[in-house]
Amino acid sequence: MTEDTKQTPSPILGELKNSAEESAERLETTASRTGEVVAETTREVVTGTTRTVETASDYTLELLGITVDTRTLIANSAEFAVKAVLAIIIFYVGKWIGKHIVNLAKRAMVRSSVDGTAVSFLGNLLYGVMLAAVILASLNQLGISTTSFVAVLGAMTVAIGVSLKDQVSNLAAGVLIVVFHPFRRGDYVEVGGQTGTVQEITLVNTRIRTPNNHEVIIPNGDIMTSASINYSSLPNRRIEVPVGIGYDSDIKTARHIMMQMAQEHELVLKDPEPIVRVTELADSSVNLIMYVWTNNNDWWAVQCDLLERIKYAFDEAGVNIPFPIRTVQIDGLDKIMTHVGDDKADAHEIEMK
Numbered sequence: 001m002t003e004d005t006k007q008t009p010s011p012i013l014g015e016l017k018n019s020a021e022e023s024a025e026r027l028e029t030t031a032s033r034t035g036e037v038v039a040e041t042t043r044e045v046v047t048g049t050t051r052t053v054e055t056a057s058d059y060t061l062e063l064l065g066i067t068v069d070t071r072t073l074i075a076n077s078a079e080f081a082v083k084a085v086l087a088i089i090i091f092y093v094g095k096w097i098g099k100h101i102v103n104l105a106k107r108a109m110v111r112s113s114v115d116g117t118a119v120s121f122l123g124n125l126l127y128g129v130m131l132a133a134v135i136l137a138s139l140n141q142l143g144i145s146t147t148s149f150v151a152v153l154g155a156m157t158v159a160i161g162v163s164l165k166d167q168v169s170n171l172a173a174g175v176l177i178v179v180f181h182p183f184r185r186g187d188y189v190e191v192g193g194q195t196g197t198v199q200e201i202t203l204v205n206t207r208i209r210t211p212n213n214h215e216v217i218i219p220n221g222d223i224m225t226s227a228s229i230n231y232s233s234l235p236n237r238r239i240e241v242p243v244g245i246g247y248d249s250d251i252k253t254a255r256h257i258m259m260q261m262a263q264e265h266e267l268v269l270k271d272p273e274p275i276v277r278v279t280e281l282a283d284s285s286v287n288l289i290m291y292v293w294t295n296n297n298d299w300w301a302v303q304c305d306l307l308e309r310i311k312y313a314f315d316e317a318g319v320n321i322p323f324p325i326r327t328v329q330i331d332g333l334d335k336i337m338t339h340v341g342d343d344k345a346d347a348h349e350i351e352m353k
Contacts, residue, residue, distance in 0.1 A: 080142075087141040094134030102127045118178035121203060166221065167204070173220035174203035187232035188296070192218040236269065237299045239292050241306050244285030246320035251278060251286060257313045258290045265309075267302050269293040284324045 106123045114122075136146045178201060183189045187198050189208065194216045196208035206218050231237065245254045255276045262274035272293050280287040294302045314321060 083142050087138040090141055091134055091138040094137065095131065098127055098130035098134060101130065114179060118175065121175065121178075166219075169221040170204045170219050173224040174201070174205075176224060177201060177206070177220055178203070182228060183230045183233070187230055189231065190229040192216075192222045192226060192228075194218060232296055235296060236293050237296050239294060239299050239303045239306075241290040241292065241303060241310070242279075242287065243290070243307075243310060244282065244287045244321060245314070246284075246322040247286060249286070249319045251288075253317055254288060254314070254319050257317055257319065258288065258310055261306055261309045261313060262290060262292045265292075265302065265306060267294050267298045267305075269295075284322050 109119045196210040200207040258276045274292045276290045279289045
């Protein structure tokens with residue numbers, strides 16, 4: 001009796017167990033439904049908020065009299081921002097590349113012994129052209145049409161070139177002078193009808209100092225359109241020493257003296273050796289000329305010194321340097337002399353009285 005009671009489960013415990021399981025299932029179902037409701041509610045709130053913002057934006061623009069699709073505006077703004085960033089990158093990268101190219105070009109010109117003025121001018125010109133190209137590329141990246149801008153710039157360039165034709169010509173000639181070096185500062189030249197030492201070469205004009213210490217300013221355009229002589233381009237220079245002797249003087253003696261004066265002069269070069277030649281049988285003299293070579297810096301002193309030494313040597317040797325002689329023939333000279341004699345006799349007779 002006691003054992004049967006222990007083995008039989010209590011009906012109350014079974015009911016409690018079943019009730020607990022049912023409660024758990026109901027709780028799980030309720031929680032699941034609650035989560036779905038919360039998620040759906042959240043989506044509706046977010047969607048409503050977004051629509052509210054878009055509606056508010058559209059309403060604000062409508063108040064201003066502007067009709068804009070917000071989505072299109074946002075998309076266009078993003079696209080423009082990307083283009084702006086790319087344009088900025090193109091500008092700064094292009095500018096950096098341009099500077100490096102200009103520096104390389106300047107170094108190459110310096111190695112080629114190009115004048116400093118030309119290096120600076122050409123470097124700045126190259127950088128300006130490259131910078132203009134970079135700016136146009138940046139504007140094009142932003143979607144701005146550069147065709148009209150280039151056309152206007154070209155028209156302005158042509159107008160300026162026509163109005164400043166002479167100045168542009170001088171500028172172009174100055175660039176050619178400093179690049180090709182027909183002469184340099186310190187050279188003794190003959191340009192534009194003027195002779196002197198080059199003091200300064202600019203892109204517009206050239207300044208020279210004459211032997212009389214006058215400063216002459218010559219436009220570069222005039223220099224490039226006329227012949228010029230650079231007496232300093234070569235290290236040595238030939239000097240011409242002309243001398244005239246009388247017809248009664250010995251030519252061989254005169255030539256020997258002139259050669260001796262040239263060979264004894266310390267500034268006259270031995271190679272090429274001096275030369276003396278007869279050049280003309282003139283009205284009153286036999287003209288000789290002597291050619292000697294000397295350093296460019298000494299030519300004037302050598303020429304003057306040789307003339308002085310030759311004069312002293314001719315005097316010692318009895319070689320005559322004649323004055324110009326003119327033979328005048330007068331018709332009826334006998335009658336003139338008789339008349340002069342009569343006048344002298346009459347004058348003497350009056351004086352005796």
